[in-house]
Amino acid sequence: MRVIGLMSGTSHDAVDAAAADLVLDGDTVVLAPLGLVSEAYPEALRSALSAALPPAATTMRDVCALDTRIGQAFAALAVRADRELCEGRADLIGSHGQTVYHWAEGGRVHGTLQLGRPAWIAEATGRPVVSDLRTRDVAAGGQGAPLVSLVDALWLRGRPGVCAALNLGGIANITVVAGAGDPLAFDTGPANALIDAAVGDLTGGRLDHDADGAMAARGTVHEPLLERLLAEPYYALPAPKTTGKELFHASYLRAGLAATGPVPDDDVVATVTELTARTVADAVRKAHATEVIASGGGTRNPTLMGALRRELGPIALRTSDDLGLPAAAKEAYAFAVLAFLTAHGLAGTVPSCTGARHASVLGSITPGRHGLGLPAPGRPAPSRLEVFRR
Structure with missing residues (x-):
């Protein structure tokens, strides 16, 4: 399966897209990196995002506008990644979105919010998108982070x-x-x-x-x-x-x-x-x-x-x-792997790492232009990740 992982971190300066060929070989996920492309947020969008982040006040109108514009920025980069890294043959996209608030109080995480609606990515690429990856772990009592664990x-x-x-x-x-x-x-x-x-x-x-x-x-x-x-x-x-x-x-x-x-x-x-x-x-x-x-x-x-x-x-x-994993792209590759696991119905968390009550299959799936064609369930959970160096 050819998967694109989309990521913008807490520095909120750019969106990264890493593409990989991923296969399940017994209990091993084999990852063959295909490359990374990045795009800086437009200056107006980055400024608006910075102005809305805590401890600043914001409005629901601004949140809606940010959600749309971030989703469109992710979508544009996904189209480029599919064309330049995947020869137009991507099967799946995993989008972390842009974290704007992680609600942690009293040693617990009560909620988390990532902007960048996946519908913009699915519409622009025609590919199914796995998104909203942190919330399920939080709902299971976890911290929702570090999600790449x-x-x-x-x-x-x-x-x-x-x-x-x-x-x-x-x-x-x-x-x-x-x-x-x-x-x-x-x-x-x-x-x-x-x-x-x-x-x-x-x-x-x-x-x-x-x-x-x-x-x-x-x-x-x-x-x-x-x-x-x-x-x-x-x-x-x-x-x-x-x-x-x-x-x-x-x-x-x-x-x-x-x-x-x-x-x-x-x-x-x-x-x-x-x-x-x-x-x-x-x-x-x-x-x-x-x-x-x-x-x-x-x-x-x-x-x-x-x-x-x-x-x-x-x-x-x-x-x-x-x-074998480029330092600048490792998190984007990790979200490609998490989306791949979700598409196979496999858990993407480790309770000892996030504090959740149990491991969970992560995220929500937005269908692509031709609906969903997911692998058959029932595969064993992987125990290893191997990076294939070309």
Whole structure:
């Protein structure tokens, strides 16, 4: 089955589409990557999305407009991915949508909202679409995140030692896989969220991220600010747990700066970069990991990766590219796999990772132009994911 996975993360800067040939071979999902295409959100759409995210107020009209425009952006990229990566022969599309709110209170997730209605994708491509992948896990008592943990567990099972898959998006999350034991997954805290927020604030919106970690590299970590940020109660919560930009946003950072006094711009960026490295490394050490496999946009920040390597010390750090999955595309490939599992009637969650009462088949299916032609049910649940390198 040829599947396209669509993804826009908490940095909400672009939509990624990764295509793969996927087959079930006994208890193994075999994934052959076909490539990645990306498109930045139009500036007007990104600005409107940023203006509507917490802690900002918004209106139902704005939410409806965002839902439509995001759906159309996803649809346009899906058409391109089908043409350029799949030779017009895609069978299925999995769309994560754009997370705009993850309702977490009192250690529980009560709801989650992703915008980008799948009807726009199905109409534009003619292909069936699996979407709304997080809500079923939340309904089963889970955190709804990190949702790629099943894919990580299948992919890394059997590696020596204790392996941690690390995603450095807006929020950082890890999946810890150790031998035959149950995997563990959770959000460690911010990855790029506070770095991007700091850069945007400090440059008056002229820049939206720290390109190549240049600002952080010029700065010096401000210890009082770092200590204040490290006092955030979220870090002490037990796993499984999840967080998002509902907590880690520009106003959150401003409150920390207000309590510590003026800090030079580059030092602020250096400090929040160190915060990400420190909190990720703390979580990895507590999980007794012996190896970290990193992916996501944060892997392109050499200052962040250098800080993380220093904080991890003897724990090996490499990127998912080394194992055949491009670091920039790994999450999009993961959502292609989850859509593939849903089409086969197979569960896409691991209760030990999300905290759900049971594993669930994820998402809703929007028929394509010619209805639905799903595989026959009754296949055994996979226990491994193998990446086929061409």
